[in-house]
Amino acid sequence: MAGHGDKMRGKGKSTIVWLLMGMLVLGLGGFGVTNFSGGTADIGAVGDVEISAQDYARTLRAEMQEFSARTGRQISAAEAKAIGVDQAALARLYTAAALEAEANRLGVSVGDQAVAEQITGIAAFRGLNGQFDRNIYADALRREGMREAEFEHDLRMDMARMLLQDAALAGVSAPQPVVAQTQGWLLETRDIHWRELTAEDLPAPVASPDDSTLQAWHQANADRFTSPEIRKITYVWLTPEMLEDEVEIDEQALRDLYQDRIEEFQQPERRMVERLVFPTVAAAEEAKARIYRGEITFEQLAAERGLTLADIDLGEVSEAELGAAGEAVFALEEPGVAGPASSDLGPALFSMNAILEPLDIPFEQARDDLRLEAAVDRARRQIEERSGEFADLLAGGATLEDMAQETSMELGQIDWSPGAEAHPNGIDAYPEFRQRAAQLTDKDFPELFETEDGGVFALRLDGIQPPALIPFEEVRERVAEDWTRNETHRQMLALAEEQRVAAEAAAEPGIEPAPAAATAPVAQALGGDATGTDSPAPAVGKPAPDPGSPVTNLARGGFINGVPQEVVVQAFEIAEEGGTEVVDAENRVFLVTLDKIHPAETEGDEAAQIRDGISARLADSLRQDVFDYFARALQSQAGATLNQTAVDAVNAQVQ
Numbered sequence: 022m023a024g025h026g027d028k029m030r031g032k033g034k035s036t037i038v039w040l041l042m043g044m045l046v047l048g049l050g051g052f053g054v055t056n057f058s059g060g061t062a063d064i065g066a067v068g069d070v071e072i073s074a075q076d077y078a079r080t081l082r083a084e085m086q087e088f089s090a091r092t093g094r095q096i097s098a099a100e101a102k103a104i105g106v107d108q109a110a111l112a113r114l115y116t117a118a119a120l121e122a123e124a125n126r127l128g129v130s131v132g133d134q135a136v137a138e139q140i141t142g143i144a145a146f147r148g149l150n151g152q153f154d155r156n157i158y159a160d161a162l163r164r165e166g167m168r169e170a171e172f173e174h175d176l177r178m179d180m181a182r183m184l185l186q187d188a189a190l191a192g193v194s195a196p197q198p199v200v201a202q203t204q205g206w207l208l209e210t211r212d213i214h215w216r217e218l219t220a221e222d223l224p225a226p227v228a229s230p231d232d233s234t235l236q237a238w239h240q241a242n243a244d245r246f247t248s249p250e251i252r253k254i255t256y257v258w259l260t261p262e263m264l265e266d267e268v269e270i271d272e273q274a275l276r277d278l279y280q281d282r283i284e285e286f287q288q289p290e291r292r293m294v295e296r297l298v299f300p301t302v303a304a305a306e307e308a309k310a311r312i313y314r315g316e317i318t319f320e321q322l323a324a325e326r327g328l329t330l331a332d333i334d335l336g337e338v339s340e341a342e343l344g345a346a347g348e349a350v351f352a353l354e355e356p357g358v359a360g361p362a363s364s365d366l367g368p369a370l371f372s373m374n375a376i377l378e379p380l381d382i383p384f385e386q387a388r389d390d391l392r393l394e395a396a397v398d399r400a401r402r403q404i405e406e407r408s409g410e411f412a413d414l415l416a417g418g419a420t421l422e423d424m425a426q427e428t429s430m431e432l433g434q435i436d437w438s439p440g441a442e443a444h445p446n447g448i449d450a451y452p453e454f455r456q457r458a459a460q461l462t463d464k465d466f467p468e469l470f471e472t473e474d475g476g477v478f479a480l481r482l483d484g485i486q487p488p489a490l491i492p493f494e495e496v497r498e499r500v501a502e503d504w505t506r507n508e509t510h511r512q513m514l515a516l517a518e519e520q521r522v523a524a525e526a527a528a529e530p531g532i533e534p535a536p537a538a539a540t541a542p543v544a545q546a547l548g549g550d551a552t553g554t555d556s557p558a559p560a561v562g563k564p565a566p567d568p569g570s571p572v573t574n575l576a577r578g579g580f581i582n583g584v585p586q587e588v589v590v591q592a593f594e595i596a597e598e599g600g601t602e603v604v605d606a607e608n609r610v611f612l613v614t615l616d617k618i619h620p621a622e623t624e625g626d627e628a629a630q631i632r633d634g635i636s637a638r639l640a641d642s643l644r645q646d647v648f649d650y651f652a653r654a655l656q657s658q659a660g661a662t663l664n665q666t667a668v669d670a671v672n673a674q675v676q
Contacts, residue, residue, distance in 0.1 A: 064667040065115070068122035068659030072114050078671050080110040085675075098675045107672060111663075119655035120182040126659075131180045136173055139180070189651045195639035201623075203635050208621030208628065210576050213592045215584070216569030218513045218610045227509050230501065238504045239493045245503060246496050249438040251486040254458055257421045257430040258448050259411075260476035264400035264429065265393065275391050279384045286387050288380035291337045292350060295330070295372040297323055302368045305361035309370055312358055319358060319372040337377060346371055401475030408477050412469040421467055421481055430477075436486075454478060513610040517603040520612055524601045569612065574619065588613055 063071045081098075084106045089095050101107060124130070140146065141153040145161060148154035162172050220227070230238075239246055279286065297319065299305035311317045317325070323333050340347035346362035350371045353359055360370040411428060425432035435449060437458050443450040449458070451472045457480060467479040493500065572581055577593050580586060587606035595602055595615040604611040622628055 063664065064111075064671065065661065065663040067115055067118040067656055067661045068126075070118045070122045070125070072118055074667050074671050076114060077110065077668065078675055080114055081107060081671065081675050084110045084113070098672060102672060107668075111668070115656060115661060116652045117182065119652055119659060119661070120185050121178055122659045123655050124178065124181040124185050127185075129181045129184055131177055131184070135180060136177050139176055140173070186648065190644045190647060193640065193644045193647050195636045195643060197636075200632060200636045200639060203639070204623060204628070204632050205621040207577060207635070208623070208631065209593075210574045210619045210621075211592060211615060212571070212573045212617040212619070213575055213613055213615055214569040214571040215581070215588060215592075215611055215613045217584075218517050218612065220509050220513070223509070223512055223516060227505055227512065230504055230508075232497075235497065235500045235504060236493055239496070239500045242503065243490050246491050246500065247488050248491050249440065250488050252437045252458060252461070253434070253483040253486065254437055254461065254480050255421055255432070255434050255483055256448055256454075256478055256480040257424045257432050258476060258478035259404055259428075259430045260472070261397040261400035261404060261474065263431065264403060265396045268396040268399045268403075270392050270395050270399070275388060275395065276384060278391050278395060279387060286380065286382040286384075289339045289341075290351070290379045291339050291377040292353075292373050293375040293377070294335045294338050294343070294350060295319065295323075295333045295374065296335050296346075296364060296369050297326075297328070297333050297372070298364060298366040298369045299361070300367065302361050305368045305370050309358060309360065319370070343371070404475055404477055408469060408471070411477060411479075415467050415469055415479055421479060424479065430479075434483075448478060451476075451478075454480070510608060510610065514603065514605060517610050517612055521601045521603050524612070524614060525599065569614070571616070584611070585609065 063073050064077050065072050081101070085096060085098075085101050088101070088104075088106055096104075096106075140158065146153055146158040148157060159169065162169060297308070299308065308322055312319060312322065320330060323330070340351045343350055344364070346360065346364055346369065349359040349362045350373050353373050355376075356372075356374050358370055358372050361368045362371065363369075407428075411424070411430065414424060414427065419427070421432060424430050433448065435444075435447070437449055437455075439455075439459050441449075443455075448454050453470055453472050457470055461480060461482045463482050463484075465482065467481050469477055469479050471477055575581070575589065575592060579589055581589060585604075585606035588604050588611050591602050591604045592613050592615065595613070598615055598617055601612060601614040604613055623632070
C-alpha cells in the first residue's frame with residue numbers, strides 16, 4: 022500500500038469506497054464522501070479542492086437511489102430536480118470539500134497504520150480464508166479504474182474529515198434545563214372532563230329554510246353541487262370469464278388437478294397453536310403454574326422473554342406436525358395450554374387457540390370449482406395467444422366497432438368520471454382501465470391494453486362533458502340537507518361558546534354565572550345564518566347541561582375511546598385549571614374542561630430512560646445545527662465557486 026508521503030491533489034472517498042465500506046453518509050454531517058478528482062470538467066471548488074462532474078454525477082445518482090429506496094419507487098432526473106435532490110447532492114459535495122480544504126489547511130491527517138487497518142478490515146478485500154488478500158484488493162481497484170495510492174489517499178482524507186467533524190462537535194451537549202423542561206412537558210398528565218354537544222342540546226330544532234335561503238346556499242357552495250367531468254368512452258374488451266363457457270375441459274384433467282391439489286380438499290383436524298420454548302422442563306412447569314394461578318397470560322409470558330406473537334405462532338398444525346407434543350395438544354377439547362412437551366428446540370408449552378375441523382371435500386363436490394378455474398386459466402392463455410392478432414388489427418386501422426364484429430371482443434360504452442363508484446363487474450372496476458381512461462385524449466388512437474386477470478381492452482374518447490353546476494331543482498333535497506347540517510353545527514358551536522363562557526365564569530371565585538335568560542341575546546346575536554335568518558334563542562330555565570365524562574391522568578399524546586384526537590390535543594392547550602375550550606373536530610362539537618394538572622413524575626427508571634432519550638435527541642439536533650454552521654463557515658472562509666453550466670450538463674445526462 023502506498024506510503025504517507027504520497028503527494029496528491031485534494032480528494033474525498035470515491036464510489037468504490039461507498040460500495041465497499043457502505044459509508045455513503047458520515048455521522049451527523051450528512052455529507053457524501055466522494056472522489057474529488059479534478060479532471061477536465063469541474064463543477065466547482067472549495068478553496069483548492071475541486072469537485073469534478075463525475076463526482077457530482079455519482080453523488081446525484083446515489084441521492085436518487087436513496088430517495089427511491091425510502092419511497093419504494095424510481096424517480097426520473099426531472100422529478101429529482103423538482104424535489105431538490107440535485108441541491109442535496111451539491112450540498113453534500115460542497116460540505117465534504119470544505120472539510121477537506123480545512124483539513125489540508127490545518128495539516129490534519131492520519132498515519133499509515135490507521136489507513137492499513139481500515140483497508141484490511143473491508144470484507145470485500147478478504148479471501149476465502151477470511152484474511153486480507155492483496156490480489157483481491159488490487160483487482161477491485163483496477164475494476165473501478167483507481168490506483169492503490171489514489172484509493173489510500175481518499176481513505177486517509179476521509180478519516181481526516183471525520184477527525185475534524187468530531188473535534189468541532191465534541192463539546193456539544195443538550196442543556197440540562199432544556200432537558201428537564203422538555204421532560205416535564207412530555208410527562209405531565211391531566212384530569213379533564215368533556216362533553217359532546219348534539220342537536221338535541223339546542224333549545225329548539227333548526228327551522229326549515231325557505232327556497233330563497235336554499236338557492237343562496239346552492240350558489241354560495243357551488244362546488245358541493247357540481248357534477249364531475251364526464252368522459253364518454255367507447256371500448257372493446259375480452260376477459261377470461263367471457264370465454265369460460267366455450268372452453269372444453271377433459272374430465273380426466275379435472276381429476277388429475279384434484280389429485281395435484283389434494284391438500285386443499287383433504288385435511289386432517291388442525292389446531293391454531295403457539296409455542297414457547299424453555300431451557301428446562303422445570304422452567305416450563307413453573308411458567309405453566311403462573312398461568313394457572315392467573316398471574317400471567319401466555320402472551321405476557323412471551324413478552325416477558327422479549328418475544329412477540331409472530332415469534333411463537335405456529336399457525337395451523339396437524340397432530341403429526343407437532344411430533345411428540347401432538348398428543349398433548351390434541352387432547353385439549355377447548356382452547357388452553359398444554360405441556361410441557363418435547364419439541365425440536367427443547368421442552369415447550371403450547372397454547373391452543375382454536376380447533377379446525379377436518380376437511381373432506383370429494384371430487385364431485387370440488388368438480389365445478391375446478392372446472393371454472395381450469396376453464397378461466399385456459400381462456401386466459403387463449404387471449405394471450407390472440408392478443409398479437411388484436412393489436413395488429415388496431416394498428417392496421419380497425420375501429421372498435423370493427424373489432425367487435427371481426428373478433429370475440431365485446432363492444433361497450435360508458436360515461437366515466439374519475440373517482441366515481443365502479444359498476445359491479447364493469448370494465449371500470451379494473452384499475453388498468455381507470456388509469457388509461459383518465460389519460461385518454463381525443464387524439465389517441467385505440468391501443469390494446471392488458472388487465473391483471475389476463476383480459477385485454479381498447480378504448481376511444483368520444484367526448485368530454487365538463488363539470489357543471491347541477492340545477493337547483495334537481496338537488497333541492499341535497500341542498501336542504503347540507504344547509505341544515507351546516508346550520509345545526511354552527512348553532513352547536515355558538516351554544517358551546519356560551520356554555521364555555523358560563524363555565525369559566527362559574528369557576529372564578531366571587532363571580533356569579535349569568536342566568537339562562539341573560540344568555541338569550543347572545544344566542545340571538547350569534548344566530549344569523551349565511552342569508553340573514555336568525556336562530557332561536559335558548560329557552561329560559563333550560564336544565565343545566567350534563568357535566569360530562571371525566572378522564573383522569575390523561576397523558577400527552579394519549580387517546581380517549583370514541584373521541585377525535587383533537588380533543589386530547591386541545592386539553593393540553595388549556596393554560597389553567599378550570600379553563601374550558603370548545604373543540605370543533607370531525608364535524609362534532611365538544612366542551613373540554615381542565616380539572617387538574619399533574620406535574621411530571623421525574624423519578625424512577627422509566628423517567629430516567631425518557632430523560633436520556635430527550636437528552637440524546639436534543640444533543641443530536643444541536644450537533645446537526647452546529648455542524649451546518651461550521652460547514653458553511655468553512656465554505657465562506659475558503660471561498661466556494663460553482664460552474665452552473667457544468668452542473669446543468671450533468672443533470673441533462675443523468676437518467
